[in-house]
Amino acid sequence: VIVQGTYSFNGTRQAVWDLLLDADVIGHAMPGAKRLDRVAPDRYEGLMHVGIGPITAAEFTLVIALRDLDAPRSYVMEVDGRGRFGFTRGTAEVTLHHDGPATTMSYRADLMVGGKIASVGQRLLDTVSRMLTRRGLDAVASELTRRLEALQPSEQERSGDDAGGPAA
Amino acid sequence: MTGPGGVIGRRQVRNEDARLLTGRALFVDDVRLPGMLHVAFLRSEHAHGRLRMVDGSAARRRPGVVAVYTAPDLGDAWRPGPLLVAPVPVPGAVFHEATQVPLARDKVRHCGEPIAMVVADSRYLAEDALGDIVADIEPLEAVVELEAALRAGAPLVHDHLGSNLAAHVVQRKGDWARARADADHLVARRFHYDRGAAAALENRGIVAHWDARAEELTVWDTTQAPIPIRNGLAQMLGLSQSQVRVVAPFIGGGFGPKIMMFYPEEVCLAWAALHLGRPLKWIEDRQENFTATTQERAQIHDAELAVTRDGRILGVRDRFLHDCGAYDTYGLTIPINTQCTLLGLYDVPSYESEFSVVFTNRTLVTPVRGAGRQHGVFVMERLLDIAARGLGLDPVEIRRRNYLRPDQFPHDHGILFQDSAPLVYDSGDYLPALEQAAAMIGYDRFKREEQARARAGGRHLGVGIVSYVEGTGIGPYEGARVTVEPGGTVHVATGVGTQGQGHYTSFAQIVAQSLGVDPAVVEVTTGDTRVFGWGTGTFASRGAVVAGSACHEAARRVRSKVLALASELLAVPVSALALEQGRVFVRAEPARGLSLGDLAGRANPLRGAVKPGTEPGLEATAYFGPDRGSTASGVHAILVEVDPETAMVKVLRYVVVHDCGTVINPAIVEGQIQGGVAQGIGNAFFEQLKYDEHGQLLNASFMDYLLPTSLDVPAVEIAHGHTASPLNPLGAKGVGEAGCIPTGAAFAQAIDDALGPLGLEIREIPLSPSRLFELIEAARLGATARASRDGAAVRPAAPAGETA
Numbered sequence: 001v002i003v004q005g006t007y008s009f010n011g012t013r014q015a016v017w018d019l020l021l022d023a024d025v026i027g028h029a030m031p032g033a034k035r036l037d038r039v040a041p042d043r044y045e046g047l048m049h050v051g052i053g054p055i056t057a058a059e060f061t062l063v064i065a066l067r068d069l070d071a072p073r074s075y076v077m078e079v080d081g082r083g084r085f086g087f088t089r090g091t092a093e094v095t096l097h098h099d100g101p102a103t104t105m106s107y108r109a110d111l112m113v114g115g116k117i118a119s120v121g122q123r124l125l126d127t128v129s130r131m132l133t134r135r136g137l138d139a140v141a142s143e144l145t146r147r148l149e150a151l152q153p154s155e156q157e158r159s160g161d162d163a164g165g166p167a168a
Numbered sequence: 169m170t171g172p173g174g175v176i177g178r179r180q181v182r183n184e185d186a187r188l189l190t191g192r193a194l195f196v197d198d199v200r201l202p203g204m205l206h207v208a209f210l211r212s213e214h215a216h217g218r219l220r221m222v223d224g225s226a227a228r229r230r231p232g233v234v235a236v237y238t239a240p241d242l243g244d245a246w247r248p249g250p251l252l253v254a255p256v257p258v259p260g261a262v263f264h265e266a267t268q269v270p271l272a273r274d275k276v277r278h279c280g281e282p283i284a285m286v287v288a289d290s291r292y293l294a295e296d297a298l299g300d301i302v303a304d305i306e307p308l309e310a311v312v313e314l315e316a317a318l319r320a321g322a323p324l325v326h327d328h329l330g331s332n333l334a335a336h337v338v339q340r341k342g343d344w345a346r347a348r349a350d351a352d353h354l355v356a357r358r359f360h361y362d363r364g365a366a367a368a369l370e371n372r373g374i375v376a377h378w379d380a381r382a383e384e385l386t387v388w389d390t391t392q393a394p395i396p397i398r399n400g401l402a403q404m405l406g407l408s409q410s411q412v413r414v415v416a417p418f419i420g421g422g423f424g425p426k427i428m429m430f431y432p433e434e435v436c437l438a439w440a441a442l443h444l445g446r447p448l449k450w451i452e453d454r455q456e457n458f459t460a461t462t463q464e465r466a467q468i469h470d471a472e473l474a475v476t477r478d479g480r481i482l483g484v485r486d487r488f489l490h491d492c493g494a495y496d497t498y499g500l501t502i503p504i505n506t507q508c509t510l511l512g513l514y515d516v517p518s519y520e521s522e523f524s525v526v527f528t529n530r531t532l533v534t535p536v537r538g539a540g541r542q543h544g545v546f547v548m549e550r551l552l553d554i555a556a557r558g559l560g561l562d563p564v565e566i567r568r569r570n571y572l573r574p575d576q577f578p579h580d581h582g583i584l585f586q587d588s589a590p591l592v593y594d595s596g597d598y599l600p601a602l603e604q605a606a607a608m609i610g611y612d613r614f615k616r617e618e619q620a621r622a623r624a625g626g627r628h629l630g631v632g633i634v635s636y637v638e639g640t641g642i643g644p645y646e647g648a649r650v651t652v653e654p655g656g657t658v659h660v661a662t663g664v665g666t667q668g669q670g671h672y673t674s675f676a677q678i679v680a681q682s683l684g685v686d687p688a689v690v691e692v693t694t695g696d697t698r699v700f701g702w703g704t705g706t707f708a709s710r711g712a713v714v715a716g717s718a719c720h721e722a723a724r725r726v727r728s729k730v731l732a733l734a735s736e737l738l739a740v741p742v743s744a745l746a747l748e749q750g751r752v753f754v755r756a757e758p759a760r761g762l763s764l765g766d767l768a769g770r771a772n773p774l775r776g777a778v779k780p781g782t783e784p785g786l787e788a789t790a791y792f793g794p795d796r797g798s799t800a801s802g803v804h805a806i807l808v809e810v811d812p813e814t815a816m817v818k819v820l821r822y823v824v825v826h827d828c829g830t831v832i833n834p835a836i837v838e839g840q841i842q843g844g845v846a847q848g849i850g851n852a853f854f855e856q857l858k859y860d861e862h863g864q865l866l867n868a869s870f871m872d873y874l875l876p877t878s879l880d881v882p883a884v885e886i887a888h889g890h891t892a893s894p895l896n897p898l899g900a901k902g903v904g905e906a907g908c909i910p911t912g913a914a915f916a917q918a919i920d921d922a923l924g925p926l927g928l929e930i931r932e933i934p935l936s937p938s939r940l941f942e943l944i945e946a947a948r949l950g951a952t953a954r955a956s957r958d959g960a961a962v963r964p965a966a967p968a969g970e971t972a
Contacts, residue, residue, distance in 0.1 A: 054871070084299040086213060089307070112862050114279070115213030119458065119868030122858075 003092075003129045004108040007137045011144045013096045016103045017072035019144055020094065029139035031132045033062075042066040048081070052121035052128050058085035072096060079111065086115025128147075173679040174183060176898070179835045183688060184672040193418040196373035196388045197451050203589050204375070204681050205234055206864020207437060207450040208294035209675040210284040210301050211460065211893055212276035213531040215312070216323065219304040220273055222284055227300035229414075234294035234581035235444060236301065237285045241851060245404060246270055246438045249430045251500035252534075255335065256588050256687070258769075261500075262336040266494040268532060270435040277303060277325055277494035279865060280459025282432045287440060287448060301424070301472045310529040310863035314468055314489040317526045325527035328477035328965040334496040335525035336469035341582035342518030344474075347483025355555045359469040360932040363491070363857040364484030364850070365461075366536045366538045367875055368667075370420025371452035372461060374433055376441035386413045387438055391735050392427040395663045398697045400430060409701070416695030422667030423847070424535040425462040427707045428497065433460075449509035458868035462498075463857060466491035467506065467543050473551035474518075474956050479559050483518030486510060488545060490525045491541075493532040498562055500525070502533065502540035504586045505639070508907075511581055511591075513571045513598045513801055515634050519583070528864040528880065533706065537847055541638060542909045548837045549634045549640075549913035553920065554929065562615070563917060564633055571598040571635075578894075586708075587642040589796035597891045598635065599672040600804045604887055608823045619921075628812055628923025629820070632922055633805045636910040640800050640902025641713030641827075641895070645793030647702045648718040650679055650785035654772070656750055656765030657691045658683055660722075663703025664715045666697030669904065670836040674878060675719045677832055678898065682723035683730070684747040684782030702791070704754055709800070709902025712832055717792035717896040725788035733767055733786070748859040798893035800901035802826035804845075816942035817919060822882050826906055827889030830899035837903050844907015846881040852915040855932045927951055 009016045019025050023044055027036030036046035044064040049057055060083040069075045074095040081088040090111035097104045113125060121128075187193040213430040224236035239246055248267040249821045255263040272283050286303050288294035301629040309323040316322060317332040325332055348354065376386040386408060391397050391414070398414040399859070401407070419426065433450055442450045452460065475481055490503040507521045556566040572579055574597045581591040606612070615630050622629045626803030661674050676690035683690075693699045727747065734752040738760060746755045753761025762770075768786045778784050806823040824841050830838050854874040858866045867873045884907075918932035919940065926947040932939075 038878045077850070082927070094559070094620060112864075114215075114862065116455070118864040119279075120455070122866040123872055 001111045001113055001125050001129050002109065003111070003133050005133070006106045008099065009103045009105065009144055011073045011103060011148055013098060013103045015144060015148070016096055017106065025140065025143050029136050029143065036062070039046070042069065050132070052117055053124040053142045054084050054120055055116060058117060059083050060088070062069055079109070086117030088113045088114065090119070109121055113123055173532070175677045175687055176830065176832050177865060178671065178833065179397050180677055180687055180833050182670050182673040182836070183676055183692070184670070187426070188418065188616065189865050194376070195370060195418050196375060196390050196452040196690070197418065197508045197902040199375040199388045199449070200648060201375070201377055201447040204291065204292040204447040204449055205287050205444070205747040206294050207440070207448050208286050208288070208291060208298055209282040209433065209450070209456070210281060210286070210298045210303065210912060211282045212272060212305065214276055214305050214307050215310040216325070217276050218308060219274055219276055219283065219305055219487065220304070220305065223302040224284055226302070227601040228296040230297045230300055230774070231571065232289040232294070232298045232422045233291070234287060235287040235440065237271070238283070238296070239269070239271040242270055245435065246273070247471060249497055250400060251499060252429060252497050253501050254452070255500050256504050256584050258336060258337050258339055258584055261447065262333070263500065264329050264334050264496070266329065266495050266527065267332070267497045268432065268433045270584045277881055278459070278529050279863060280456065281494070282460070285436050285440065287444065289352060306315060310319040310861070312472055312528055312530065312859055312861055312863050314466065314491055314526050314528070317528055318524065318744070319944050324449065324863055325348050326528055330870045332527040333524060334492050334527050335500055336523070337503070337507070338520070338522040339498060339583040344518045344520035347474045347518035348472070348485070351482050352477040353555060353558055354472060355477050355551050355558065355929055356470070356472040357551065357554065359547050359550060360468045360473060361546060362934060363463050363466045363467050363530070363934070364457060364536070364855045364934065365463055365857055366423035366425045367855070368421030368423055368426070371454060371457045372426065372431065372433070372821060373451040374437045374836060375447065376437040376450045377441045377447040378445055378476065378703070380445055384411050384413060385438060385442060386415065388415045388417060390419050390426055391416050391429070392422040392665050392667060392707060394665050394695045394697050395701060395703045396705060397429055397434060401434070404436060405442060410558065413698045414694070416665035419665065421666040422706060423537045424464070424707065426667065427535045427705055429530070430649065432551060436506060437664045454870070455868060458873070459531055459769050459865055461533040462532045462537070463730050464502065464533050465543070466533070468542070469547050471547045472552055473599055474963025475555050475559070477559070479556065479561045479569050481514055481516050481570050482511065484548070484551070485520045486522070488523045490523055491528050491530065491533060492525045493530045495532050496525060496527070496854070497532060498534040502535055504584070506541035506544040508544070508581070508585050508591045508639060509541040509546045509637060511960050512545060512548050512637055513572060513596070514548070515572050515576065528857060538905050539708070541636070541905065542851070542912055543802070545634070545636045547912045550916060550931065551912065553917050564602065567602060567635060567938040568599065571602070572596065585639055585797065587797060592796060593799040594893050594895050595891050596801050596827070597889065598801055601827060601889050602633070602635060605803040605805040605823050608825070608885060609633070609807055609821060610654055611805065614807070627744065628810045628922040629807065629969050630810065630918040630924070631805065631807050632916070632918030632921060633803065633915040634910045634913040634917060635803045636801065636906070638709060638800045638902065638909055640709035640795035640904070641791045641794060641900070642708050642710055643714070645791050646715035646718050646752065647705065647789060648675070648715060648722045649700060649787065649789040650765050652683070652717065652726060652730065652768040654765050654769040656689065656763055658685055658764070659691045660690060660719055661695070661700040662715045662719065663695070663697070664706045664711050665699045666805070668707065669706070669711055670833065670839070670889040671711060674716060674836055676834045678716050678719045679723040682720065682727045683764070684698065685750045689750070708903035711904070713798060713896055713898070713900045713902050714794065716790055716832065716900060718790050719899055720897055721790035721792060722788045724785060727789060729771070729788065730764065730767055733771055734762055737762060738843055761956040792896065794895045796895065798895045800826070800828045800903060802906055804914045806833060806918045808918040808922055810919055812944055815937045815944055817915070817940065819849065819880070819882050821885065823885045824907065825887045825889060828905065828906070829891055829892050829893045830904040831888055831890065832898070832900060832910070834888065837888065840903045841886055841907040842884045844905060845884045845911060846876055848908035849881055852912040852933055856936065923947070
């Protein structure tokens with residue numbers, strides 16, 4: 001499965017970078033995440049529930065290792081998820097670009113999916129992956145908005161409702 | 169064998185149907201024994217990986233779990249399975265043996281390969297416990313694509329073999345180089361055939377029970393080969409053959425995969441039942457079936473046909489790759505079938521055929537109904553269609569010009585068949601079947617008027633007419649025992665198992681014919697090694713031919729005993745006696761006679777003396793082993809409508825003219841053909857096992873793997889030819905696979921015909937609406953490109969165009 005796209009955050013590159021590497025933020029943003037802990041500076045471990053088609057509650061243990069960190073520009077995630085109903089392994093490349101006052105993220109994940117998830121959920125895998133990615137990024141964007149509002153309420157008021165939103 | 173009033177050839181209602189339709193037939197899952205435990209298997213979800221560690225300790229602690237076994241627990245019972253079929257002794261042939269193991273030990277080689285086994289109080293508990301097992305697998309790059317698998321540096325399915333080549337065979341006759349040089353017209357093409365599932369209604373299932381007091385192991389198994397399973401299990405478990413009883417009861421469809429042995433589950437359940445002293449049951453679920461039951465069909469052919477200007481075949485050369493999956497337990501049977509069946513009904517003076525069998529990280533390949541024959545037929549029929557188009561000949565005409573004539577039989581093709589015997593066709597009369605099929609589908613009128621009229625009305629109709637042979641009824645042998653019981657019923661026991669073929673009726677008819685009884689009073693037992701312990705199994709369309717001939721011979725011997733005894737008791741010569749309607753009587757004096765039941769009672773006296781040199785009872789056992797297989801043949805004609813916008817294909821009519829020699833029961837033969845055509849239509853247009861580049865099967869459910877439904881399969885219009893086989897006393901040939909062998913070729917020709925102006929050329933099976941849509945789009949582009957290049961040959965995605 002390949003999931004790729006761009007996403008526009010209404011915040012600075014550094015602010016987005018900090019959020020993306022915050023286990024607490026990601027743990028809450030990631031759909032179905034039950035837990036995500038930063039066990040080393042470049043390693044997270046967690047547990048998530050995913051439903052795809054006829055598989056309604058697949059539980060995965062998740063290990064995410066970060067490499068090639070180039071703050072606040074880019075990094076690569078190595079993803080290794082395992083569960084009773086299958087597994088997923090692969091990498092996701094994340095790059096952040098200046099886009100005026102905003103930041104555009106481009107991402108490309110190349111994941112191998114196996115087991116029951118692949119053999120009976122294949123038909124829905126693409127759409128579910130895209131939906132989960134987008135929902136997760138939406139959640140990060142609202143967290144970003146919340147933080148920025150907390151820091152600079154007056155500035156945020158001026159920018160109105162334009163915060164965040166998917167660009168692709 | 170047929171004759172007026174004869175039982176053979178009669179459209180007899182099936183003896184087994186009452187039991188089947190009222191739910192009284194025993195299937196493996198109906199076996200419920202006191203104290204029975206249930207088994208589930210942990211299966212690899214990686215296509216290829218190094219198995220570093222399996223830890224079942226947490227699963228063992230789960231309440232309700234009785235045992236968890238991994239490979240080391242099996243001890244001496246852990247060993248690779250036997251090579252089922254020895255490679256055909258073609259000079260220069262290469263064969264590297266690698267057979268499956270009961271539980272994976274160092275490596276996993278396909279998704280679905282069993283790694284561990286859980287025994288628990290219920291299947292639910294066993295399934296839950298699978299989640300407690302930790303299997304540490306280091307994923308390896310998977311071998312999936314056939315050509316890539318043979319390249320240097322490809323990952324290896326079997327490390328010790330040094331390459332993924334499982335076998336390499338060349339068979340030749342005549343002089344291909346000369347044929348090619350002499351040809352007026354050459355056609356060279358690449359053809360693809362992809363995997364499909366047998367998708368039997370009933371999945372596999374096993375119940376194993378060790379009776380410690382009787383010291384007997386009983387295994388109920390959905391196998392097509394109960395006797396070889398018994399023999400193998402006895403050897404593996406250190407028991408004598410008489411201590412093992414294998415029962416193959418009613419089975420909801422075999423189609424080939426159930427002839428495979430040993431499936432890991434067969435070994436594991438028998439071993440664990442002995443080990444635990446408790447009855448065990450495992451019933452395969454549909455999800456398991458998709459990766460754990462054997463599959464068939466992936467081949468890539470590069471074929472070339474040399475013909476004269478008037479369409480006569482000078483020679484064929486074919487090079488193909490055959491995907492055997494992760495293990496090559498079934499030897500060379502499928503690719504040899506392909507190699508031999510390609511020659512079809514045709515007089516082919518020169519033939520050069522070379523194949524390589526390739527290991528991949530996919531489920532094992534073993535014969536599935538057709539067993540490689542459809543590939544050969546597809547290649548040959550397509551080559552002829554393409555040549556006909558190039559020569560401006562009608563597809564029917566090019567076949568007409570190349571059929572073997574009746575005076576060319578027996579016809580020795582000069583190569584070896586799957587049974588290691590020379591490929592010699594016993595008998596055949598092909599042209600009448602072609603003419604009859606063409607007449608039945610209204611071929612000439614369709615081509616002359618109806619097609620153009622339909623097209624003027626915006627409808628795209630096409631006709632396909634193809635022919636095939638089916639090598640059937642091979643050895644080594646089968647046996648049967650026929651017994652007349654004192655109650656007057658006749659009992660027949662044979663070793664072949666039954667999976668819906670109507671054996672209870674066909675065998676009854678054969679025996680009834682000799683014994684002058686109503687087939688309804690003939691009881692048949694199949695597939696119980698305790699009842700009959702000699703034989704091989706149900707495969708290669710051989711049940712009626714081989715076991716049927718044994719039934720015939722045993723019945724004939726019983727008839728002699730009946731008449732001899734009656735002659736003695738009635739004090740008249742045998743020649744004065746008649747045997748009809750269960751009674752022997754003096755022909756000139758019909759009131760004087762004895763019933764078969766009375767005679768059976770008299771043949772087994774409680775006092776007095778049985779004469780030396782005679783046997784008690786009215787019973788005989790006979791065996792039949794043909795020298796080689798008999799060759800059935802036929803022609804399929806199909807009328808389709810293609811919607812070029814949606815690429816949906818509707819089968820409007822389907823005609824089969826089939827010649828299986830003596831027809832024992834026309835209703836059963838027609839059922840086999842109708843069912844085979846349904847399976848063939850699935851293979852041609854619906855069913856395809858889709859693997860990704862990592863060896864993951866992406867459509868392992870009936871949501872995504874499409875079986876044809878009753879709406880997609882028309883009622884097949886059937887006519888029978890009757891060219892008797894000289895190789896068996898019945899004159900019979902097999903029919904089990906005929907319906908599905910040429911279906912893909914028929915589809916391809918008909919779709920090409922329906923979309924004629926596009927210049928479409930189908931070179932792959934299975935199709936699907938979406939794949940056909942792509943091909944139609946490519947043909948449209950090609951047609952445009954051709955037009956702009958003023959007729960230059962452009963065929964998108966074709967490796968080779970017409971070369972002469």
